[in-house]
Amino acid sequence: MRSGDSYLQTLRDANLATDNWSSAADDERIFSGAISPEAYQAHLRGEYVDWADELLETAMTQNYSLSLSGGTEKTKAYFSLNFSDENGQYRTDSYKVYSTNIRVDHQVSNWFKAGINLQASYTHQNRAYADLSTALTAIPLGRAYDDEGNVVPNPIIGDSSVANLLLNDNKNAYRNQGQNLRLYVNPYVELTPIKGLSIISRLGGALTYSRGNVFVGEGSYQYYSSAEQTRDSQKFARITDRRNYNYRWENIITYNFTPASDHDITVTGVTTWNHNQNDRLETRNNDIVSNNYLWYNIQNTTSSQTSTEYEMSKGFGLIGRLNYSYKGRYLFSASVRHDGSSRLSKDNRWDTFPSLSAGWRISDEAFMESTKSWLDNLKLRVGYGVTGTAGIDPYQSVSYLESANAILGGALVNTTNYSQSFTNRRLGWEKSYNTNFGLDVAFLNGRIDLTTDYYWTKTRGVIWTRDISSINGMYNANTPYNTAMNICETMNRGIEFALNTRNIVTKDFTWNSTLTFAYNKEKITALDAPDREWIRNSGTDFILYKGEAVNSYYHYKLAGIWQLGEEADAAVFGKNPGDIKVDVPGMHKESDGVYYKINEETGERTYYNAENRYAYSDADYQVLGHNSPDYTIGFQNTFTWKDFDLSVYLYARMGQTFRYGFLQSYDPTGVRNFPEYFNYWTENNPSNDFPAINANATSTTYPELYAMQYVDGSFFKVKNITLGYTLPKKWLNKAGLSKCRFYATITNPLVMAKSNLLKDYDPEMNGELNYPLTKQLVFGVNLSF
Amino acid sequence: MKKLLYKAMSVLTIVAGFNACSLDEYNPYIAEDDISLSRFADWIGQLNNSYTPLFSQLFTTIDYWTMAEGGTDCWLNARGQSYSQQLLYYDGLSTNTGASRNAMQQMYTAIGSCNSVINKADAVEDGDPATINCLVGEAYFLRGFYHLLLTTYYGNISLALNDADEEIVTAPQRNTYEEIYTQIISDLYNAFERLDVEPYEQNNGRATKKAALGMLARAYAQGAGEGLSENGVSYWQRAKEVAEDFIENMEAYGAHLYENVDDVWAHTNNRNNAEALFVATGPRAGDASWTYRSSDGSNMLAHVMCNPYALNDIYPARDNQNYLYGRVNMNVYAPSKYVIDVFDADYDKRYENTFITAFCYWSLVAPGWGTRASVVRTISDEVADKYGMKRGAVIHPYTDLNNANHGSTLGGNSYWADHVWPKGYQGEEISAMEPITNVFRHPYPLDADEDRFFIYLSKDYLTPAEKLERGYVCINIDDLFEPGGTEYRSASFDGTESYRLFPSYAKLNWSREDAFVSSSMQRRPGDIFIMRMAEVYLIAAEANVALGHPEIAVNYINPLRRRACRNAADFEAHMQVNSIDENGVLDEFTRELVGEFQRWAILKRHRAIGDRLQRYNRRAANLFNESIHYLRPISSSFLNQIDNPEEYGTNGY
Numbered sequence A: 001m002r003s004g005d006s007y008l009q010t011l012r013d014a015n016l017a018t019d020n021w022s023s024a025a026d027d028e029r030i031f032s033g034a035i036s037p038e039a040y041q042a043h044l045r046g047e048y049v050d051w052a053d054e055l056l057e058t059a060m061t062q063n064y065s066l067s068l069s070g071g072t073e074k075t076k077a078y079f080s081l082n083f084s085d086e087n088g089q090y091r092t093d094s095y096k097v098y099s100t101n102i103r104v105d106h107q108v109s110n111w112f113k114a115g116i117n118l119q120a121s122y123t124h125q126n127r128a129y130a131d132l133s134t135a136l137t138a139i140p141l142g143r144a145y146d147d148e149g150n151v152v153p154n155p156i157i158g159d160s161s162v163a164n165l166l167l168n169d170n171k172n173a174y175r176n177q178g179q180n181l182r183l184y185v186n187p188y189v190e191l192t193p194i195k196g197l198s199i200i201s202r203l204g205g206a207l208t209y210s211r212g213n214v215f216v217g218e219g220s221y222q223y224y225s226s227a228e229q230t231r232d233s234q235k236f237a238r239i240t241d242r243r244n245y246n247y248r249w250e251n252i253i254t255y256n257f258t259p260a261s262d263h264d265i266t267v268t269g270v271t272t273w274n275h276n277q278n279d280r281l282e283t284r285n286n287d288i289v290s291n292n293y294l295w296y297n298i299q300n301t302t303s304s305q306t307s308t309e310y311e312m313s314k315g316f317g318l319i320g321r322l323n324y325s326y327k328g329r330y331l332f333s334a335s336v337r338h339d340g341s342s343r344l345s346k347d348n349r350w351d352t353f354p355s356l357s358a359g360w361r362i363s364d365e366a367f368m369e370s371t372k373s374w375l376d377n378l379k380l381r382v383g384y385g386v387t388g389t390a391g392i393d394p395y396q397s398v399s400y401l402e403s404a405n406a407i408l409g410g411a412l413v414n415t416t417n418y419s420q421s422f423t424n425r426r427l428g429w430e431k432s433y434n435t436n437f438g439l440d441v442a443f444l445n446g447r448i449d450l451t452t453d454y455y456w457t458k459t460r461g462v463i464w465t466r467d468i469s470s471i472n473g474m475y476n477a478n479t480p481y482n483t484a485m486n487i488c489e490t491m492n493r494g495i496e497f498a499l500n501t502r503n504i505v506t507k508d509f510t511w512n513s514t515l516t517f518a519y520n521k522e523k524i525t526a527l528d529a530p531d532r533e534w535i536r537n538s539g540t541d542f543i544l545y546k547g548e549a550v551n552s553y554y555h556y557k558l559a560g561i562w563q564l565g566e567e568a569d570a571a572v573f574g575k576n577p578g579d580i581k582v583d584v585p586g587m588h589k590e591s592d593g594v595y596y597k598i599n600e601e602t603g604e605r606t607y608y609n610a611e612n613r614y615a616y617s618d619a620d621y622q623v624l625g626h627n628s629p630d631y632t633i634g635f636q637n638t639f640t641w642k643d644f645d646l647s648v649y650l651y652a653r654m655g656q657t658f659r660y661g662f663l664q665s666y667d668p669t670g671v672r673n674f675p676e677y678f679n680y681w682t683e684n685n686p687s688n689d690f691p692a693i694n695a696n697a698t699s700t701t702y703p704e705l706y707a708m709q710y711v712d713g714s715f716f717k718v719k720n721i722t723l724g725y726t727l728p729k730k731w732l733n734k735a736g737l738s739k740c741r742f743y744a745t746i747t748n749p750l751v752m753a754k755s756n757l758l759k760d761y762d763p764e765m766n767g768e769l770n771y772p773l774t775k776q777l778v779f780g781v782n783l784s785f
Numbered sequence B: 001m002k003k004l005l006y007k008a009m010s011v012l013t014i015v016a017g018f019n020a021c022s023l024d025e026y027n028p029y030i031a032e033d034d035i036s037l038s039r040f041a042d043w044i045g046q047l048n049n050s051y052t053p054l055f056s057q058l059f060t061t062i063d064y065w066t067m068a069e070g071g072t073d074c075w076l077n078a079r080g081q082s083y084s085q086q087l088l089y090y091d092g093l094s095t096n097t098g099a100s101r102n103a104m105q106q107m108y109t110a111i112g113s114c115n116s117v118i119n120k121a122d123a124v125e126d127g128d129p130a131t132i133n134c135l136v137g138e139a140y141f142l143r144g145f146y147h148l149l150l151t152t153y154y155g156n157i158s159l160a161l162n163d164a165d166e167e168i169v170t171a172p173q174r175n176t177y178e179e180i181y182t183q184i185i186s187d188l189y190n191a192f193e194r195l196d197v198e199p200y201e202q203n204n205g206r207a208t209k210k211a212a213l214g215m216l217a218r219a220y221a222q223g224a225g226e227g228l229s230e231n232g233v234s235y236w237q238r239a240k241e242v243a244e245d246f247i248e249n250m251e252a253y254g255a256h257l258y259e260n261v262d263d264v265w266a267h268t269n270n271r272n273n274a275e276a277l278f279v280a281t282g283p284r285a286g287d288a289s290w291t292y293r294s295s296d297g298s299n300m301l302a303h304v305m306c307n308p309y310a311l312n313d314i315y316p317a318r319d320n321q322n323y324l325y326g327r328v329n330m331n332v333y334a335p336s337k338y339v340i341d342v343f344d345a346d347y348d349k350r351y352e353n354t355f356i357t358a359f360c361y362w363s364l365v366a367p368g369w370g371t372r373a374s375v376v377r378t379i380s381d382e383v384a385d386k387y388g389m390k391r392g393a394v395i396h397p398y399t400d401l402n403n404a405n406h407g408s409t410l411g412g413n414s415y416w417a418d419h420v421w422p423k424g425y426q427g428e429e430i431s432a433m434e435p436i437t438n439v440f441r442h443p444y445p446l447d448a449d450e451d452r453f454f455i456y457l458s459k460d461y462l463t464p465a466e467k468l469e470r471g472y473v474c475i476n477i478d479d480l481f482e483p484g485g486t487e488y489r490s491a492s493f494d495g496t497e498s499y500r501l502f503p504s505y506a507k508l509n510w511s512r513e514d515a516f517v518s519s520s521m522q523r524r525p526g527d528i529f530i531m532r533m534a535e536v537y538l539i540a541a542e543a544n545v546a547l548g549h550p551e552i553a554v555n556y557i558n559p560l561r562r563r564a565c566r567n568a569a570d571f572e573a574h575m576q577v578n579s580i581d582e583n584g585v586l587d588e589f590t591r592e593l594v595g596e597f598q599r600w601a602i603l604k605r606h607r608a609i610g611d612r613l614q615r616y617n618r619r620a621a622n623l624f625n626e627s628i629h630y631l632r633p634i635s636s637s638f639l640n641q642i643d644n645p646e647e648y649g650t651n652g653y
Helices: A005-016 A024-034 A037-044 A051-055 A132-137 A165-169 A221-225 A228-234 A366-371 A567-572 A661-665 A703-709 A729-735 B002-019 B040-056 B062-069 B085-089 B098-119 B129-154 B177-194 B209-224 B235-248 B288-293 B337-342 B350-354 B381-387 B464-468 B533-546 B550-562 B570-575 B582-593 B599-605 B609-616 B636-641
Strands: A061-071 A075-087 A094-109 A112-126 A174-191 A197-216 A236-257 A263-285 A305-326 A330-341 A350-361 A375-389 A401-408 A411-418 A430-443 A448-467 A482-505 A509-527 A542-545 A552-555 A558-561 A580-582 A587-591 A594-598 A605-608 A622-626 A631-641 A644-654 A657-659 A710-712 A715-726 A739-753 A776-784 B075-077 B276-280 B333-335 B358-360 B453-458 B473-476 B528-532
Touching (some): A051 A165, A165 A174, A221 A228, A366 A375, A401 B040, A411 B040, A558 A703, A567 A594, A622 A657, A661 A703, A729 A739, B062 B085, B062 B599, B129 B177, B129 B599, B177 B209, B209 B235, B337 B609, B533 B550, B533 B582, B550 B570, B582 B599, B599 B609
Antiparallel strands (some): A075 A094, A174 A197, A197 A236, A263 A305, A305 A330, A350 A375, A375 A430, A542 A552, A552 A622, A558 A580, A644 A715, B358 B453
16 A cells, blocks of 8 residues: 555645646645645654554454264264354454254154254354455555554544544444344154155244344544534444244155166155245434443434334245156156245246256166276266246335335425335246256276266246336436346356366375366347347446346446547547546547547448547446356365375366456545555556546546446465374374364465456455455364264 | 054144145235325325425535536636536536436436326325315426426426326337427416415425416426427517516515515525525424434535635634534535626625635634634734735634524534624624624625635735735635636646635525534535526516517516615616616526526527637537537436337437
């Protein structure tokens, strides 16, 4: 990050660009103008802070687990206890988990079995306030601590307009807490009244209760960020309770019989019912007289607010399946499901989904006898199936009236408006038709094992929520009405394979490796909107464009920066050297300062020059890429030498685009901080990365800057390396141990991104900045008794 | 064993039967039959909803202000910046310009609610028929008003008359200007017939008869610009008739014109301003609305005011502690030289009612935070020399911001000024203060011996010698402009940061007890005029000039000029006009209404934008294209939502 001289240089560059700086004598004036006179004094004293460094820490994580299992012939029991204490990357982040898993299975009689599995966990979490993006862009001037080591409210002495980000590390002034109780109960009964017949009834219930407490008090960052006389209004306490409960009840009846030798038939029938609901209660109050209150003393005063929310949905399915096997060599299966979901429109709630598959174990054929010596297994698989998705939120298929309040003429009046989603009575299941070919091969006595799959999936009626034209009114002035539609048809084609090899097997040394590869290509083949090549909702990153993937990013395609010498061309677009250059589809250059665009239908040319300018607009947007990767490769290698073991995991993900918001935080006035690798344009630095630094720039100077965020997220990394040592058996027996292994793991030791704009960043975070993936070093011991 | 099995099976079957009966969702947000709006409370809720864009979006956001005022002869970017250059200078104005996209959405959003109110009025089962009739009038008024805004900015758009619950339009067709204006006029007449003189529930945010009549005059004038006529009578003639009739009978319609222009802009008159025909009005301290959302006020002041702290070696308050002017941290829109020059400020008080050019500080005597003694500033010789002002100046506070001084009724942190300290006063006695009605309207011109101001932007050109006689920083407004006067300077020209200052638009800022938001000093929720009586006079004059009757027109110009006079005697000597032409009317519109969301529309109806830009805003003139820029772009978000974007078009963008 910029600090000291590099920060000063950027400020100078910004003011030099506007003729507002010519020599060091102007430094004081530009500091005062851009920040404050006190900031200049801090600069003279050399007071700079690396806020990211102050906020983050090298944290300790502890994890203990204990498991026991045992039982009698009829009853089997297992339980485990786990405690983990993780201190986060931020100083005040902490995360403690207490969890247990209890499982009991009991054979009541020879035809009746019952059991229960219980998982419970309790989480206590403290969240830090300041996020990394705030820290990275904060003005780096001043000091975080005074001479006694106390956090100072305003880092720049005498400048009360900038508050110290570390203020919220003080637990008396700021807290953001989460407590989470999760229970998962899974009882079942299984009846096997006659041979081959099994009836299972299974209930899976999950209950989550979470509680969020937030307190912002006197002395917090928010408090000191506000003007002196208005600070009290920043204080508040808030409690949020969330309760989520769902259960799934399944009844499965299976009958397996062999009508003749070599014929094996299994018939299965399933009913499945699920019910989900969650609700939220929130209460908040701004009347915080004392920091001692926290959220435990919320009273009913004029500033208290309470609200509740509720949501539920249900689903039911009936499944029938037949499996048939001849000599274990020819395998065949057919199934049909009939599903209903409450989320869909009443008339289209139910649908039926068949599937078929067949397998042929070629290596078992007589004619393959000669290959037995080297070929262990060769199996061909073929499958075709239809699956359904009802991926919309509850209540989206009905419209209703909502009420709220508004202010009119100083009075509080009631308002009503239609709900955001309008009913689409035609909305039905999104259905995927999947065809799959697979080949499994194993040879050389299991030294090489290969599984490959090739598939293509046609999805019809992809559910997507489309905006309704504002001409019908809008939900509110920023949010259009919408309706869920079966909007498009897509095709996915892909290949997956996994290759397991045992490369070296000797007495003391082994080397095993697993190589996995997955490739997928998605494209939209049809849109449910006649005459349209694409459909896009406003305010989203994504577009549905024929021939492209569903989650395709759509924005300006940047073409660098206008350079000195290109003045005439830049002027055609209303730009100057230092401004961002956009690749405009269909725009051609005729000569310096003259461009033309060809009308696709009429072939007519429209000319543009400095007088008749062309303005970049969203008509120039292009598909920039998609969020799903083209392919991923994983390569796991395990080496053992005597009692040592070493594993190395390499991982690559290629072809995905994501939005890295931090790149947009470039402040062309040079006031807010940004990393030194943000190579900005000046008259002497013909950069093609970031546009010109300019003290008079505002938030709207470079509207195209937004598109800088879309980057190629392809990367390769060494995901982890683990080195272990197992104590020799002979030493252990005396201690009563069956195994004792010490190990050390390092995660993410090497990350290489394709884009030069992803520095000091792990692209596996997919654009998210505030919780960067970390390099982690773990030391551990496994003990078994 | 079999018995047990049967038992188990039957229990399972029964339980399964209970559960699998229904896939209906329970939705707590639905009240029975509510979508039919048959209950009065539900129905009026939709009407109230159609008012909300006025205060929370259009007339309180700088976006809409820029669209309504920008791209004209009146406004430039401070410091030659690029902020909103799309609307100020037609530079890069396109289908994704946020302000024009948002405004269109806001207007159609409100129209959607109006249509539900109008189309479902007959279904209301409870409620008083006379009340319902009046409220339907409000809906007609709003629908006409929003359609008028739509066609003014976007041309021949589609009329929206359907209720989304009954019919969804996916491929809208454009209407002709004639169809659009006929509908607007019909809606406004309908409103005029149904509305009362007094607003429903005495709420001054609601439309009344005078609002409908005033808007009718404006609609005819705007439609006249499209060359329309009604049964063979030109819209200019209809505008003249409506405006003249209104002026003639204004007391009967509950309208009023103040006799002194200072009263229009008195902060004490901000709520329930007698000259208002229709206002955007939000929360007020001391009311239930305040606790609901006190922060819901305009932040436009932050954009149209300069930050006096740019001269931070002399001015004491940084922007986030400026309790008097508010958090003035954007500082982007400054008046053109034309606007400054169009006022004959020696006689016309509208100048200091429109612009703040002298910047002061305040005391906070009662709580002890800021006794006069503690806020008096003695200017060092070094600073005095830097700015070329008199050495040894001692600058006193101009006002006091503590409500306790004057007896606060509303409580809480509220800092406002309705008294000022006398010039030359040295004591601490609150009782010595003198009442004022608008603390931003400072004496003009500032006296040479003034001791209560730090910075003065002088309209009259002061020589260095004259500056040296004064105990405050003087900056000539002319010096803030680049040579030629059509652009503000973008860099320091005198070795100080004075180039960051500019005459600051005062009509969007109020110092009132009920308009101070303690949680966000960027916001001030005062009432904002959407239309006031003076505009009806101007329309009457405008229509008469257009119809070739300048001699009648002056009868409607002179009342406005008379009440603006600094001294009564100035009227006959300096302010009275005996003849006026189209250009003169446009200048008078500037003096009276600049910054009141009207400039672009007025110039448009005279097709005068190109000519005016040539004279007063060259940066915009270079890019203004007569064949495109008389319409704002149809946004691509709008086009994305419809099935016929090619056919609908972008308005040429």
